[in-house]
Amino acid sequence: MGKLTKVDHGIQTLREAILEEKWTLTNGYISEKSLIDFLKLSKVSVRKCIACLQEENYLRSIPYKGYVVGPAAIQKIYERKYKGEYRRRVIFVIEMEKLTNYHYSAIVDAAKDEAKLLNFEFQVSDLDKESLVDEINRHPDVLTTIALLKTDLDFVDYLIQSCAPSISVEFVSDEAIIDSIVQDDGQGINLAFDSAWDKNHREIGLIVLGNHYFQPVRRYTAFTAALMRKNLLDLTYASTTKRFDPEGGKECVRKLYSNGKKPTAIIVSHLEMITGILDELELIGVIPGEDVSIIAWGNEFLKNKYLSYSKWEKLNIDLIQWSREEMGKMVIRMLEARIKNPLIPTMKVEVPVEYVDNGSVKTL
DSSP: OOOOOHHHHHHHHHHHHHHTTOSOGGGOSBOHHHHHHHHTOOHHHHHHHHHHHHHTTSEEEETTTEEEEOHHHHHHHHHHHHTTOOEEEEEEEEOGGGGGSHHHHHHHHHHHHHHHHTTOEEEEEOOOHHHHHHHHHHOTTEEEEEEEEOSOTHHHHHHHHHTOOEEEESSOOTTOOSEEEEEOHHHHHHHHHHHHHHTTOOOEEEEEEOOSSHHHHHHHHHHHHHHHHTTOOOGGGEEEESOOSHHHHHHHHHHHHHTSOOOSEEEESOGGGHHHHHHHHHHTTOOBTTTBEEEEESOHHHHHHHHTTSTTTTOOOEEEEEOHHHHHHHHHHHHHHHHHOTTSOOOEEEEOEEEEOOSOSOOO
16 A cells, blocks of 8 residues: 555545544635645645545535535534434425415425334424524534525525535525535426427417516526427517516416517416416407416416306416425435435426316417
């Protein structure tokens, strides 16, 4: 066996210091300079040490900020301390008012059931960023994992620093180095577009929320790509609004038809807008189901919720649906996978969708 080099010694020293918890969340990000001072090695040698520990997932690089302790080190720390006998818990972070919404409550309920099966304690919380970090640190004998269902992606930065195994649910930044799960928006748009196209529709519209992040962007992008695949370069068939309600739907219809467009099929990205869309179409003399075919994102439960007691409750609508229960289960399974094998690359999971043909798209 060859003589250990300074870099080899540096790797051993740094690995052991991490396992002895020299760096914790309260230290913030670990800078390259602090590692040079700690190891008393040159910048080149320290970078070699860092590269090795990144491969082992003992350190994770956060661009422009520094390094944090990686999941492999976290797992090793708990094994050392508690000999494999330690409690595990999931904190599902979500605004409490969202729990009154079926879309979110179904995900949380399924996650809770799956957590019980996999021996995780489970709690739902609406802690702010600082309080969440305090809660993680308050129970050092418990391996805390986080499921984050929040639009405020500043939380992600805190979670990365906390080193807790974490997953972002539905609201996802592509740049964040954190596991995430969303519905397959691209697949859903393609299924809807192709269904209309196969029935000879050549003027297909999209109504979508106009926020430039998360789900609306993925759907708008997929719709644009679907148009281009068919060599259709007129992108004015997408109509957006900032309003997530029937009034927003009315606004989108007015925009869509104001430029002389007459789509024969419309993909509705959000059922929250549906009654406004249908009412406004009728107002301008376009009869839903006759003059224009409607495809909407959502399941039968949500369709009935938004159309019941309206004049449109018997209207057939083809649906793009996905399983919230499957998403909830996958949240916990992904956290379990991250604990069992910290070397898994960052997971970006998409829950499959399906197209439900209720006969609403006419053949032209």
